[in-house]
Amino acid sequence: MSRFANQIAVVTGGGRGIGQEIARTLAAEGARVAVVSRSASSCGKAADEINAEYPGSATAYAVDVADHEAVQELAKKIGEELGAVSILVNNAGVTRDTLLMRMKEEDWDTVLDTNLKGAFNTVKAFMRPMMKAEDARIINIASVIGLIGNAGQANYSASKAGLIGFTKAVARELAGRAVTCNAVAPGFITTDMTDELPQAVKDAVIGKIPLGSFGTTKDIAAAVAFIASKEARYITGQVIAVDGGMTM
Numbered sequence: 001m002s003r004f005a006n007q008i009a010v011v012t013g014g015g016r017g018i019g020q021e022i023a024r025t026l027a028a029e030g031a032r033v034a035v036v037s038r039s040a041s042s043c044g045k046a047a048d049e050i051n052a053e054y055p056g057s058a059t060a061y062a063v064d065v066a067d068h069e070a071v072q073e074l075a076k077k078i079g080e081e082l083g084a085v086s087i088l089v090n091n092a093g094v095t096r097d098t099l100l101m102r103m104k105e106e107d108w109d110t111v112l113d114t115n116l117k118g119a120f121n122t123v124k125a126f127m128r129p130m131m132k133a134e135d136a137r138i139i140n141i142a143s144v145i146g147l148i149g150n151a152g153q154a155n156y157s158a159s160k161a162g163l164i165g166f167t168k169a170v171a172r173e174l175a176g177r178a179v180t181c182n183a184v185a186p187g188f189i190t191t192d193m194t195d196e197l198p199q200a201v202k203d204a205v206i207g208k209i210p211l212g213s214f215g216t217t218k219d220i221a222a223a224v225a226f227i228a229s230k231e232a233r234y235i236t237g238q239v240i241a242v243d244g245g246m247t248m
């Protein structure tokens with residue numbers, strides 16, 4: 001199946017975890033993918049792994065999505081090197097978990113700057129070619145924590161709830177140009193981010209998931225690939241929870 005033949009996709013946070021799997025899945029179906037992450041070693045390794053399976057499909061770009069100027073430069077570079085982007089996946093995200101009493105200003109700023117302002121930066125930078133494409137997709141990776149909140153994650157919850165609001169506003173603004181904008185809200189997915197959780201916390205979380213386990217990066221990538229596809233042209237402004245039933 002080549003659902004994304006001749007398409008250029010950008011996946012932020014593509015160096016590891018969910019983002020790497022999204023990039024791999026889009027490449028598997030014909031997209032040329034810009035794999036963006038903070039460190040050159042991370043996106044370089046991810047792109048090498050994807051190219052080993054799908055030769056010539058992935059190019060690495062080390063950029064901090066929180067840096068507005070750097071993201072503008074990135075968009076210019078990708079436009080010159082790969083061509084017009086028609087799929088943008090805002091997946092880069094970080095946590096700085098701690099109770100509000102102990103949360104420092106920098107914990108707040110780092111999380112909001114990456115998870116929320118990062119998406120603003122990329123959408124601003126890539127929206128012109130996407131509007132010209134007239135059938136483009138923006139997909140923001142939010143979180144169930146942006147829907148239900150979580151103690152110890154005030155910064156992260158706010159960033160993901162903000163991302164959901166941003167998704168709906170962008171969906172309305174760009175609908176006239178046939179650019180859709182949706183959010184995928186993962187539940188608990190096995191990655192480096194959740195590996196950090198203590199086993200007791202993991203056990204407690206699993207007790208709240210009707211399907212009885214953490215999800216996999218493939219579960220998220222499959223949902224993203226569907227929303228990125230032409231078949232999903234009539235879906236916009238939605239939040240699709242992929243969470244084992246946690247937030248039904």
Ligand code: NDP
Pocket residue numbers: 012013014015016017018019036037038039040042043063064065066091092093094114118141142143144185186187188189190191192193194
């Ligand atoms: P990981 O921590 O495994 O990977 C995060 C990726 O984001 C890395 O490639 C990292 O780059 C990149 N990144 C972080 N900050 C920046 C930045 N400022 N600029 C560019 N790239 C950056 O995360 P996950 O795969 O677990 O999560 C991916 C997304 O899914 C996040 O938005 C997260 O909030 C969301 N999510 C995850 C859940 C889970 O259970 N894992 C649940 C719900 C949502 P580098 O490799 O260079 O460090």
